[in-house]
Amino acid sequence: MKSAVREHLERLVGKDRLLTPLVTRVQAVAFAAAWNLDKGESCDDCCTADNFRFDIEGPAHSPWNMAACRVFCADYMKYHKLPSTANITKDIERSFYTRLKTLRRKYVLHLSQPDRQAIVTRENRRHQRKSRVRSSLSGSSAWSC
Numbered sequence: 001m002k003s004a005v006r007e008h009l010e011r012l013v014g015k016d017r018l019l020t021p022l023v024t025r026v027q028a029v030a031f032a033a034a035w036n037l038d039k040g041e042s043c044d045d046c047c048t049a050d051n052f053r054f055d056i057e058g059p060a061h062s063p064w065n066m067a068a069c070r071v072f073c074a075d076y077m078k079y080h081k082l083p084s085t086a087n088i089t090k091d092i093e094r095s096f097y098t099r100l101k102t103l104r105r106k107y108v109l110h111l112s113q114p115d116r117q118a119i120v121t122r123e124n125r126r127h128q129r130k131s132r133v134r135s136s137l138s139g140s141s142a143w144s145c
Contacts, residue, residue, distance in 0.1 A: 001092070001095050002095045002099070004076075004080070005076070005092065005095035005099055006099055008072075008075075008080075009072070009096070009099060012049060012075065013052055013053075018056075018103055019056065019103065019106060019110055020056075020123060020127065021055075021056055021057050021127060022053035022054060022056070022127070023053050023056075023057070023058075024127075024131055027064075027131070028055050028062065028063075028064045031046050031064050032062065035063035035064075035067065036063065040063060040066060040067060043067065045067055045070065045071050046064050046067040046071070047067075047068055047071055048071065049071060049072075049074075049075035052068070052071065052075075053068065055068070056100075056103055056104055056107050060097045060100040060101045060104065061097065065100060069093055069096050069097065072092070072096050073093060073096070076092050077089075077092070
């Protein structure tokens with residue numbers, strides 16, 4: 001299960017983007033505020049399978065990552081033609097969160113290298129500019145529940 005979850009995550013995000021922040025702090029905080037109103041029960045998803053994003057800078061069980069986990073589980077079961085049962089969902093969730101923790105550890109280690117910090121900062125700024133353009137094109141940058 002763990003290797004299948006790893007492969008599926010790479011398929012959704014892209015292997016070269018696994019250690020790149022895909023979510024800005026502003027997006028994560030805004031989503032957390034909406035999520036915390038009712039533990040995400042009435043909140044829209046933070047992403048889609050076609051535009052899958054997880055928060056590598058936040059904890060594995062952050063509101064954003066919990067919503068991303070829902071999207072991931074649904075897409076994983078659809079892709080692998082699995083029945084949507086509580087046991088299967090729990091196994092996928094466990095493997096997903098384990099993978100996020102591993103990626104976060106690698107990301108933090110990656111940042112601790114002095115030369116990489118400048119590169120990562122530059123990549124983060126580029127991603128934030130792209131995100132601002134996308135959100136201005138879509139007309140809304142806040143989530144509503």
